[in-house]
Amino acid sequence: MIVQELREKNIKTNTEPGLLKKWVLITIALGFLGLFILVPLIAVFSEGLNKGIELYFASLTERDALSAIKLTLLTAAITIPVNTIFGVLAAWGITKFNFRGKNILITLIDIPFAVSPVIAGLVFVLMFGSQGVLGPFLEANEIKIIFAVPGIILATIFVTFPFVVRELLPIMEEQGTEEEQAAITLGASGWQMFFRVTLPNIKWGLLYGVILCNARAMGEFGAVSVVSGHIRGLTNTIPLHVEILYNEYNFTAAFAAASLLALLAILTLILKSLVEWKTRKH
């Protein structure tokens, strides 16, 4: 009887005032997200398209915009494989073996997350710039890194350094070593084990890390801005192209280029949700 009464009371407390509270909280949450996330997103497209669709496409297909798009794609095409190979190897070593100093190694790998993008660019200027440590040597051999494409790629690798390995660590830790041990005991070679056992197990986590790494690589601004020198048609990535156009008060073209990056961000979120959904199903 008492239980019955209590249950009724409990149900009552969850009804009308509860329902009102629910909708008030949902409204505040959606209002906040709308103000801070949806409105800026809409603004990018609306400002890019406000002088008509023709100007929008014209500003995306002019020479400097195309070279910025090309450089951004090139940067991502180099950064992602390099950081993916590192990520898989590092995660393999860290999760499948026991050794001293493991936590220190993980902390060191996390460093680029704690470093301001501007400082990430600065360290490469201090190394390879004309006043830098290796500056005289590079100049003597006519190698240009700072204010050139290699500097942009180096800075991008630095800021995206932990993305893949960070996604793999918890997954590979959880999976343990039994399946791999079984494969090796049954006579598989190291590569057979990796491609037939390990890789299928981590593929979604790996993809997740690659998606995040790609978004950051294509969108990085601070670090790249420091090392690029902003040479039009040569060392401008899309974010830097956006900055130059914006500072020239060429807002429509700036937002048109920015809308490409916004589309990339939306695509990233969609792929990310798909991967999350896939992994939850497994």
Place this chain on the structure above:
Amino acid sequence: MANKKKRHRVLPGFGLSIGYTLIYLSLMVLIPIAFLFLKASTISLAEFWETVTDERVVASYKLTIYTSFIAALINAVFGTLIAWVLVRYDFYGKRIIDALVDLPFALPTAVAGIALTTIYAPNGWIGKYFEAMGIKVAYTPLGIMVALTFIGLPFVVRSVQPVLHDLDRQYEEAASTLGASGSQIFVKIILPAIFPAILTGFALAFARALGEYGSVVFISGNMPMKTEIVPLLIITKLEQFNYAGAAAIAVVMLVFSFVLLFLINFWQWKTTKKYQMN
């Protein structure tokens, strides 16, 4: 113990993976950062001190820390609320909203910067209403806070969400049947359980905001002593070819971020240990 030994013996690739990791980590991260400290040490200690305590530099530290702190605080409150709504309630379009929370991670900072500046400029969509009330948002510290709130938004939501999701509801039900009100349940039962997660999210958002450049540089107006953040000051020094000065300020900032990162890791380690013990 036996298992440990076996793992070493059976699986291949220990030398290759850890060796490659150490070399790559050293070349890409550790050596470049070591050079930063080396460059900062090329000036005398007195000069270093003078550079990092210059009036304009100190003003930028204060501004950066204060705007980052307020932004992280706003995110702690609204982030917790958003996490609550996403975990506890069902409504139409919830999955899209959930995915959108990560937009600040995915949207390049320069894009966020110009979009927010345009919206909050005196004649912008939202800025004009503030202007009518006599409040300027863009090109003031308030604008910096808006940008930093944007980039820090996902941190608190994403650290509170899983904890709230795993929270056992039986304690809330027990408290409710014993006559506790909704706010009592929240303050006495739910808040203590999710507080470590809120604090972690707060610290991550704060740390991220301290180093943020792209989204702030457009909306801040970059006035020395008023709206000039530390990363911008580093770039200014670099453009004046004052490399050692830039390195000195960067070292101060880096040490500050490292201490913060260390505290976050220590805190997380302590709370997970406590959690495992229970």
